[in-house]
Amino acid sequence: MKPMDSEMLREQGHIMVDFIADYYKNLEDSPQDFPVLSQVQPGYLRDILPDSAPDHPEPLKELLHDVSKKIIPGLTHWQSPSYFAYYASSTSVAGFLGEMLNAGLSVVGFTWLASPAATELEVIVLDWLAKLLQLPDHFLSTGNGGGVIQGTGCEAVLVVVLAARDRIMKKVGKNSLSQLVVYASDQTHSSFRKACLIGGIHEENIRLLKTDSSTNYGMPPKSLEEAISSDLAKGFIPFFICATVGTTSSAAVDPLFPLGKIAESYGIWMHVDAAYAGNACICPEFREHIDGVENADSFNINAHKWLFANQTCSPLWVKDRYSLINALKTNPEYLEYKVSKREEVVNYKDWQISLSRRFRSLKLWMVLRLYGAENLRNFIRDHVNLAKHFEDCVAQDAHFEVVTTRYFSLVCFRLAPIDGDEDKCNDQNRELIATVNSTGKIFISHTALSGKFILRFAVGAPLTEEKHVTEAWQIIQKHATKFIHNKKN
Amino acid sequence: MKPMDSEMLREQGHIMVDFIADYYKNLEDSPQDFPVLSQVQPGYLRDILPDSAPDHPEPLKELLHDVSKKIIPGLTHWQSPSYFAYYASSTSVAGFLGEMLNAGLSVVGFTWLASPAATELEVIVLDWLAKLLQLPDHFLSTGNGGGVIQGTGCEAVLVVVLAARDRIMKKVGKNSLSQLVVYASDQTHSSFRKACLIGGIHEENIRLLKTDSSTNYGMPPKSLEEAISSDLAKGFIPFFICATVGTTSSAAVDPLFPLGKIAESYGIWMHVDAAYAGNACICPEFREHIDGVENADSFNINAHKWLFANQTCSPLWVKDRYSLINALKTNPEYLEYKVSKREEVVNYKDWQISLSRRFRSLKLWMVLRLYGAENLRNFIRDHVNLAKHFEDCVAQDAHFEVVTTRYFSLVCFRLAPIDGDEDKCNDQNRELIATVNSTGKIFISHTALSGKFILRFAVGAPLTEEKHVTEAWQIIQKHATKFIHNKKN
Numbered sequence: 001m002k003p004m005d006s007e008m009l010r011e012q013g014h015i016m017v018d019f020i021a022d023y024y025k026n027l028e029d030s031p032q033d034f035p036v037l038s039q040v041q042p043g044y045l046r047d048i049l050p051d052s053a054p055d056h057p058e059p060l061k062e063l064l065h066d067v068s069k070k071i072i073p074g075l076t077h078w079q080s081p082s083y084f085a086y087y088a089s090s091t092s093v094a095g096f097l098g099e100m101l102n103a104g105l106s107v108v109g110f111t112w113l114a115s116p117a118a119t120e121l122e123v124i125v126l127d128w129l130a131k132l133l134q135l136p137d138h139f140l141s142t143g144n145g146g147g148v149i150q151g152t153g154c155e156a157v158l159v160v161v162l163a164a165r166d167r168i169m170k171k172v173g174k175n176s177l178s179q180l181v182v183y184a185s186d187q188t189h190s191s192f193r194k195a196c197l198i199g200g201i202h203e204e205n206i207r208l209l210k211t212d213s214s215t216n217y218g219m220p221p222k223s224l225e226e227a228i229s230s231d232l233a234k235g236f237i238p239f240f241i242c243a244t245v246g247t248t249s250s251a252a253v254d255p256l257f258p259l260g261k262i263a264e265s266y267g268i269w270m271h272v273d274a275a276y277a278g279n280a281c282i283c284p285e286f287r288e289h290i291d292g293v294e295n296a297d298s299f300n301i302n303a304h305k306w307l308f309a310n311q312t313c314s315p316l317w318v319k320d321r322y323s324l325i326n327a328l329k330t331n332p333e334y335l336e337y338k339v340s341k342r343e344e345v346v347n348y349k350d351w352q353i354s355l356s357r358r359f360r361s362l363k364l365w366m367v368l369r370l371y372g373a374e375n376l377r378n379f380i381r382d383h384v385n386l387a388k389h390f391e392d393c394v395a396q397d398a399h400f401e402v403v404t405t406r407y408f409s410l411v412c413f414r415l416a417p418i419d420g421d422e423d424k425c426n427d428q429n430r431e432l433i434a435t436v437n438s439t440g441k442i443f444i445s446h447t448a449l450s451g452k453f454i455l456r457f458a459v460g461a462p463l464t465e466e467k468h469v470t471e472a473w474q475i476i477q478k479h480a481t482k483f484i485h486n487k488k489n
Numbered sequence: 490m491k492p493m494d495s496e497m498l499r500e501q502g503h504i505m506v507d508f509i510a511d512y513y514k515n516l517e518d519s520p521q522d523f524p525v526l527s528q529v530q531p532g533y534l535r536d537i538l539p540d541s542a543p544d545h546p547e548p549l550k551e552l553l554h555d556v557s558k559k560i561i562p563g564l565t566h567w568q569s570p571s572y573f574a575y576y577a578s579s580t581s582v583a584g585f586l587g588e589m590l591n592a593g594l595s596v597v598g599f600t601w602l603a604s605p606a607a608t609e610l611e612v613i614v615l616d617w618l619a620k621l622l623q624l625p626d627h628f629l630s631t632g633n634g635g636g637v638i639q640g641t642g643c644e645a646v647l648v649v650v651l652a653a654r655d656r657i658m659k660k661v662g663k664n665s666l667s668q669l670v671v672y673a674s675d676q677t678h679s680s681f682r683k684a685c686l687i688g689g690i691h692e693e694n695i696r697l698l699k700t701d702s703s704t705n706y707g708m709p710p711k712s713l714e715e716a717i718s719s720d721l722a723k724g725f726i727p728f729f730i731c732a733t734v735g736t737t738s739s740a741a742v743d744p745l746f747p748l749g750k751i752a753e754s755y756g757i758w759m760h761v762d763a764a765y766a767g768n769a770c771i772c773p774e775f776r777e778h779i780d781g782v783e784n785a786d787s788f789n790i791n792a793h794k795w796l797f798a799n800q801t802c803s804p805l806w807v808k809d810r811y812s813l814i815n816a817l818k819t820n821p822e823y824l825e826y827k828v829s830k831r832e833e834v835v836n837y838k839d840w841q842i843s844l845s846r847r848f849r850s851l852k853l854w855m856v857l858r859l860y861g862a863e864n865l866r867n868f869i870r871d872h873v874n875l876a877k878h879f880e881d882c883v884a885q886d887a888h889f890e891v892v893t894t895r896y897f898s899l900v901c902f903r904l905a906p907i908d909g910d911e912d913k914c915n916d917q918n919r920e921l922i923a924t925v926n927s928t929g930k931i932f933i934s935h936t937a938l939s940g941k942f943i944l945r946f947a948v949g950a951p952l953t954e955e956k957h958v959t960e961a962w963q964i965i966q967k968h969a970t971k972f973i974h975n976k977k978n
Contacts, residue, residue, distance in 0.1 A: 003951035016593075017499060017503050017589075024495035042601065044605065045606060046612075053617040055862050057864060072594075074609065078604070086603075089595065091593075097501055097502065099592035103580065104512060106568050107566070107567045107568075116527050117527070117560045118563075124534060132542055151640065152843040152844065154844050175667060194819055311595065330679035356801065371492070375490050
């Protein structure tokens, strides 16, 4: 037996392709066999797997049998057409093929030399995507900026927090860490707080500005301006703003234009986390949501969320790549080559946390070429239209209410309170979602906004069609009858 | 057109399998068509690709044609049988299939609920692997510790530095960051320094203890003990030691047993970076190199390096999972579920930098099952034997010298100096490696040890056989003639 054998790869690869194609076929044709939210109990797998690795090889057939019988029942099917939870993490045929090819070629592009194509394709494809998003020229590789594919939005925000931290520390001295302050709204993704804590920012210096329904949960520029002034007066050093376009909770949009003006006037790094909604901005009709990105120092989308790029693929653009490189560069002797020092050569190891990196741009390039920009826009528009359809259903049912203004493919809604009893309303919505998800027929998730327990219906899985949305609404309505009946009593 | 269509996935997936199987076949059969180190010049790709994404779809056939003609010439072929640079990042049929299945199922296991199987299989398989490595019981999930798959060794060392930092800061107060000191040898991977800087540790508090040939570049325990005493006397707070088993430069081994005793006596977190060589420790005959891991707080190997798991797969075990979770946990409302709070439920988002995570344990499970432990041991033994073979060749040629004691599959060697002229010797070795790599027939890399420029020959690619090693040696000898001839003059 050898670890690699091209004919064995061929034979077993074909078997695996059929296994995966059948999985998608069955997800569509036999949804009853695939509860969207897994219905297993904690510890289920330990009871049915051996407690040590086998000494001798087991056949692929047996392994795939175990995948079907033991693993798949324990999956929450993110690619199911009836998956409406969190935000989707959409794959596609092209995204899947891209991952296959990446795993097949299996190169490690930490420096240019380690695989020139892996670096150069990333530079080129991120320029392509920047143009589709109409990002300002300073985010292109032709200026001082450029793009890099991070694994996740969490990594993206971490590296820019570090870049901004080290830039300001250079000015104010390394003992000023405890005076550094950062700003975001209270709707900002938890990864921002985590990134700051990782970077040694004191927790009490993380200002999460209050939002409410009056701005549809977007960050009020006035609050930011006041917070900065107040901090400056107290001797703090403001250095970072994280703005979000499409928050995880409710797809709220922070107003980039006024926030960016404030950031600029104080010389503060502004990062834009557009992990989910940024993808939609390849459509001209959604582009306005990132108007003002021209004043940002960095911008991030998760192409694995809603650009069908399969996990993981999180493009990040920065205005000044040297800030990033200054914070993250390493120079071990064993990676020193003359060519690496040439100005036109990018060494992506210095743009990220890890040294090693997969050839992720291959996948993005394949998605862009195998679909073309126009189809990608239409995939997104389809999802938005399906969300509109769901929103219309909710709006037409007096027992329910749409809670926030919908911009993209997320609908925030709930069973409406009866006689203004918010506590009871929260309990009913909690019970409703638990019941609905336990059917296994759909999976939706929840959030909290101004103390209200809110249901989230996010469209984005690659197989979802109108019939699935309609059916989802019928399931929700059906299980809500109990509470509605109670209302009438 | 739809983003997902099971029959299109089937059809195009089969085409891709054949493309990848042909790649491996050709890598073996037609090496002249695949220079191991890519011979392209910086900027080559921009000249041959369009400068924006297409509006309309392009056929897969055309894309694969471009992969062959434009991308593959820009690859450094890490999976080539004649790849001997850095350390290998080995794939295998099972590793490749695992990546395929992961990309196919495409679930996101950030919490238990988000895909119970993704979490539970990881817990189980890391227990399996811990047993193969004969790790102490406290690294198993059954105690206070447990395993988690990080993307890279860089992420692994970062999360444990943060865990240790936050543990000590809780004791000494958050304003003591500037007094924290860390220890490692001057051979330690650059990711350690980077992790410390990310965590806000002051650069001048990173003690990289000097090593030399007297300990074969392992960290001298006496130096550590002295450094700690001296730092304590000056009011510093020692909190972290990074020991390495198999350094990147020369596969040096730090003596874990005495270092661990010191760490224990001072209450300092000891991390063991065994990214490369740790994999070999599934063989009883290599296990002694991690003797003393019993006193470590954390231990890491890169299964994508030398356990044939395809990038990325970097298992990390910790003795106290709560230290990790305390440093890295987040609790956004939209991920709150009753089940997530049950004690037996693992939520891996709190064990790593990112929220999202791929189902990487699937791949490791498949590698362990499809090969079985005994074959994996033999794959590693084969590589070590090939390295021995190369070492013998070097030793038998008086013009060359083996520079360090070889423990695993890396041989550090060089053209020997003539008349003790070290500068000239360095220049000759620099010229030799440049010439050898420019042939495209093999790729070897270099390092520096005690000011000497050293050639590194690392065996680990999955197709490498004795004939490839023999041929590599012949190529090196042939291109060395020039210098040897000069010697005689």
